[in-house]
Amino acid sequence: MTRAEILDLLAVADPSALYARADQIRRENVGDAVHLRGLIEFSNICGRDCLYCGLRRSNRKVDRYCMGIDEICAAACNAASLGYKSVVLQSGENERYPTENICSLVRRIKQDLKLAVTLSIGEKTREEYAALRAAGADRYLLRFETSSEMLFGGLKPDSSYEQRMRCLAWLRELGFQVGSGIMVGLPGQTIEMIADDILLMEKLDLDMIGIGPFIPNPQTPLEGAVGGTLDLTLRTLAVIRIVTKNAHLPATTAMGSIDPIGRQKALQCGANVLMPNVTPTQYRSSYQLYPGKICIEDKPGDCFLCVSGMLKMLGRTIARDPGHSLKL
Ligand code: SAM
Ligand code: SF4
Ligand code: FES
Numbered sequence: 001m002t003r004a005e006i007l008d009l010l011a012v013a014d015p016s017a018l019y020a021r022a023d024q025i026r027r028e029n030v031g032d033a034v035h036l037r038g039l040i041e042f043s044n045i046c047g048r049d050c051l052y053c054g055l056r057r058s059n060r061k062v063d064r065y066c067m068g069i070d071e072i073c074a075a076a077c078n079a080a081s082l083g084y085k086s087v088v089l090q091s092g093e094n095e096r097y098p099t100e101n102i103c104s105l106v107r108r109i110k111q112d113l114k115l116a117v118t119l120s121i122g123e124k125t126r127e128e129y130a131a132l133r134a135a136g137a138d139r140y141l142l143r144f145e146t147s148s149e150m151l152f153g154g155l156k157p158d159s160s161y162e163q164r165m166r167c168l169a170w171l172r173e174l175g176f177q178v179g180s181g182i183m184v185g186l187p188g189q190t191i192e193m194i195a196d197d198i199l200l201m202e203k204l205d206l207d208m209i210g211i212g213p214f215i216p217n218p219q220t221p222l223e224g225a226v227g228g229t230l231d232l233t234l235r236t237l238a239v240i241r242i243v244t245k246n247a248h249l250p251a252t253t254a255m256g257s258i259d260p261i262g263r264q265k266a267l268q269c270g271a272n273v274l275m276p277n278v279t280p281t282q283y284r285s286s287y288q289l290y291p292g293k294i295c296i297e298d299k300p301g302d303c304f305l306c307v308s309g310m311l312k313m314l315g316r317t318i319a320r321d322p323g324h325s326l327k328l
Contacts, residue, residue: 015235036274062288093123146189
């Protein structure tokens with residue numbers, strides 16, 4: 001699809017035909033089964049200062065925590081017993097977990113629980129990524145957030161667009177299934193930038209693409225900003241499905257946080273993955289990237305029942321396999 005065609009679709013007056021086409025392409029290419037990944041938010045300590053994020057180091061109002069390795073393993077074990085075939089380990093970027101410790105955690109989860117493991121722990125050196133891959137990590141999520149170098153520079157002061165791209169290239173070279181994505185509605189982001197984001201996703205040939213609306217956090221410098229809308233997020237998701245065909249696309253927590261049926265809507269216009277929270281309830285209120293985050297009071301079993309019911313209502317099934325990339 002050309003940039004002009006993408007722009008036309010993103011701005012179409014009535015998106016219902018776009019959604020129907022994305023839903024059809026999703027059905028033909030990835031089927032009706034939805035892959036569940038249990039999300040473990042194992043630490044909210046972060047050394048970076050991204051302007052949009054509630055976990056940024058300058059936010060003094062956060063009660064910081066870091067789960068122990070045994071505790072993370074227990075959360076993964078709980079996920080396995082609920083029936084999950086894969087877990088996502090996510091955190092802020094910090095030195096509390098030497099790479100060797102994450103490696104042994106990955107080995108334990110792989111060997112003892114036979115789960116597919118996705119890491120979402122930010123920018124590392126090539127050597128660190130190589131060690132994590134050698135330990136058995138299957139996948140890595142690292143959103144590029146925006147393809148506008150200018151916007152990226154203003155929002156992520158301790159990183160650079162160039163470094164983010166380098167990390168994504170390393171992850172690919174090392175054989176990870178690579179996930180990336182963006183926030184929709186970032187301050188200063190234009191629809192043309194979103195079209196460029198989609199073209200970049202296509203070029204990177206991503207295995208997974210996670211997008212969500214930007215939700216302004218009152219504890220960050222972007223507190224007064226206007227957030228992203230579900231409407232534009234769904235349009236973006238639908239176009240991504242049409243362009244990428246068989247990438248794994250989650251209906252994300254942020255979509256469910258700005259609209260009570262945001263994830264359901266996403267599953268009907270291209271999404272085929274859900275990432276229910278399996279973090280122990282006591283930590284959830286401290287992992288608030290943005291206000292209004294769903295599932296803060298719930299237990300892992302509650303979220304599992306909730307998404308199971310959601311899928312049943314939508315006439316979709318739960319996938320029984322780990323949901324590896326369909327591009328392999
Ligand atoms: N620290 C790692 C990183 O930045 O890649 C992983 C964790 S980070 C919290 C995961 C994602 O949260 C980011 O990639 C970003 O897109 C999203 N995020 C952060 N703040 C957000 C906000 N205010 N609204 C929506 N999404 C947000
Ligand atoms: Fe840290 Fe990630 Fe939040 Fe940036 S987005 S402050 S790196 S947790
Ligand atoms: Fe957590 Fe619905 S997914 S309560």
